[in-house]
Amino acid sequence: MIVVLLGPPGAGKGTQGERLADCLRVPKLATGDVLREAVRLGTPLGLAAKAAMDRGDLVPDDVILGIMKHALGAPSARRGVVLDGVVRTVPQAEGLARVLRELGRTLDAVLLFEVNADELVARLSGRTVCSTCQTPYTGREPGSRCDKCGGTLVRRKDDEPDAVRNRLTVYDRQTAPVVAWYRAQNGVVRHVDAMGSVDDVFARVARALDVTCDPA
Ligand code: AP5
Numbered sequence: 001m002i003v004v005l006l007g008p009p010g011a012g013k014g015t016q017g018e019r020l021a022d023c024l025r026v027p028k029l030a031t032g033d034v035l036r037e038a039v040r041l042g043t044p045l046g047l048a049a050k051a052a053m054d055r056g057d058l059v060p061d062d063v064i065l066g067i068m069k070h071a072l073g074a075p076s077a078r079r080g081v082v083l084d085g086v087v088r089t090v091p092q093a094e095g096l097a098r099v100l101r102e103l104g105r106t107l108d109a110v111l112l113f114e115v116n117a118d119e120l121v122a123r124l125s126g127r128t129v130c131s132t133c134q135t136p137y138t139g140r141e142p143g144s145r146c147d148k149c150g151g152t153l154v155r156r157k158d159d160e161p162d163a164v165r166n167r168l169t170v171y172d173r174q175t176a177p178v179v180a181w182y183r184a185q186n187g188v189v190r191h192v193d194a195m196g197s198v199d200d201v202f203a204r205v206a207r208a209l210d211v212t213c214d215p216a
Contacts, residue, residue, distance in 0.1 A: 001026065001080040002105060003209065004087050004096070006179060007113030009056075009167040010120040010127070012194050012201060014136055016113070017084035019202050023213035029071045030084035031064055033134050036156075040131075054157045056166035058088055058174060065095040072099055080108075088175045093182065109209055110182045113194035113201075117168070124164050128153040 001024055005013040014030060021028035035053060038046030049059045068086055071077060087093050100107060115123075126138045132151025137144075144153045158167060182189050190208040194201050206213050 001108045001209070001211075002083070002100070003080075003108055004083045004110045004182075005085065005113065006087065006110055006175070006182075007194065008115065008120055008171045008175075009164065010123040011113035011115045012123075012198070013084045013113060014134075015198055016194075016202055016205050017082045018135075019198075019213070020205055020209075021082040023206070023211065024080060024082065026080040026082060027071075027076050028082040028084055029068075029077075029086055030134075031067055031086045032084075034067055035059060036134065054163065056158045056163035056170060058170060061089055061091045061095065064088075064092055065099075068092075068096060069099050072103060072105070087178055088171075090177055090181050093178050093185075097185070107186075107188055110179075110189045111192050111205060111208060112179055112189055113192050115194045119195060120168065121164060124159045125161070127159055128155055130154075 003020065003024075005017050005020075007013050014032075017028045017030065035046070035049045039050045039053065040046070045063065049063065052059050064086065068083075072081065083096075087096055096107070123138065127136055128140050128142050128144070129136050130146035130149060130151040131154045133146060133149045135146055135148050137146075137153060140153055142153055142155050145151070146153060157163065179189060192201065192204050192208055194204075202213075
């Protein structure tokens with residue numbers, strides 16, 4: 001199954017994407033994670049992406065298309081993949097369609113996570129993430145330890161108030177049109193009410209895809 005997760009910053013794409021990938025037993029590709037790892041390692045990709053990411057702007061489409069193509073062509077993606085935040089502009093949606101066509105694959109669903117603006121800001125301002133495995137936490141102080149891998153929790157630079165405001169604007173301007181593009185293309189869009197507990201939202205995700213998953 002190939003699933004695209006769409007939704008504003010803080011909507012829970014990473015949280016739900018992780019559970020969905022476990023449930024489907026497929027990898028999750030999160031371009032945000034790939035880029036943050038590149039920044040951490042100081043690779044040319046990371047050095048080129050860092051300033052835009054810190055401001056909450058998007059990195060160029062050709063960079064994302066390169067990451068997408070590489071990941072989808074990998075043997076690990078043969079059974080499917082959960083694409084978390086990988087498609088944020090119409091050229092990226094067109095690029096994904098092209099890559100899938102070349103690989104003889106089809107997109108099964110686009111899940112659109114819907115959360116109100118106050119909740120998005122509350123989630124992002126209270127978030128810390130593991131600097132090693134990127135697991136997000138709410139209400140845990142920077143410097144605490146990650147339950148999963150023991151890494152140190154840090155606050156993301158783009159979770160500062162100015163960057164959050166910019167990310168929400170960028171979403172409305174550049175990513176919201178992607179929803180219309182998918183609606184017009186092939187009717188794969190499924191809305192997910194992403195308010196409420198992580199378990200409740202995951203139950204809705206599973207229902208939207210008509211899959212059954214063991215409880216976490
Ligand atoms: P990325 O890391 O993907 O950031 P994002 O899309 O802004 O999404 P977030 O990670 O902030 O939120 P999320 O929806 O994953 O929510 P999460 O599960 O973490 O991208 C970062 C940057 O990389 C971009 O700004 C851009 O610069 C660049 N980039 C990446 N992809 C790109 C692309 N395709 N094109 C161009 N540039 C790209 O949850 C958020 C918080 O809420 C967490 O603390 C979590 O614990 C909590 N939470 C989750 N669910 C719930 C719930 N149900 N109830 C209460 N709390 C919850």
